[in-house]
């Protein structure tokens with residue numbers, strides 16, 4: 001069974017109304033669905049209902065960047081995953097390194113957010129990856145395995161099939177330094193082996209693992225050719241219609 005390819009655009013805290021409309025308009029004009037490919041955009045929460053509307057007649061899907069592990073309640077300033085689901089989100093990022101580093105999200109918090117998304121019928125994209133210091137100290141494999149383990153220690157077996165992972169080396173995010181396609185492939189294989197040891201072979205085989213970190217039109221094709229790379233999580237280059245279109249078109 002071939003794994004699907006997912007190309008996701010993480011807009012982060014960027015794009016205001018007219019910019020978001022122009023980008024979506026551009027993507028809709030140029031992109032058409034291909035078998036085995038999913039394209040997902042992750043706007044800021046207040047944009048979700050509008051973007052959902054704009055994407056009504058499109059194959060492009062919608063995701064949320066960050067949601068609470070709680071469904072609703074007295075959590076001022078948080079975004080409800082339940083409401084995001086009602087707005088049309090089918091995916092949610094969990095454990096992006098900016099959330100882990102700037103907002104102190106632990107492995108445990110990330111796992112509980114991922115679990116809430118699954119329980120609502122959404123697919124979490126769980127981000128894992130090492131810092132430059134961890135890579136230089138040769139601690140990257142341990143770090144990544146620990147992040148993967150935390151997910152399987154929390155989610156029960158029947159939820160494993162809904163997970164998606166993204167390998168995002170922190171040293172490559174927004175820095176212009178992409179991991180080489182070989183480096184990405186190697187770590188993806190490590191993540192898949194860890195999934196197999198935490199779950200079962202069938203799950204390890206069918207779980208999509210995306211690469212993220214300074215993906216550009218020039219690097220997308222090489223990355224997508226790798227056997228263990230099942231898609232891309234794109235930050236900066238997903239904000240420009242021309243670049244994101246080229247990246248999506250790199251899918252054969």
Ligand code: PGA
Pocket residue numbers: 010168172173174175176212213214215233234235236237
């Ligand atoms: P970048 O961001 O493509 O701008 O490096 C990727 C991400 O943080 O998801």
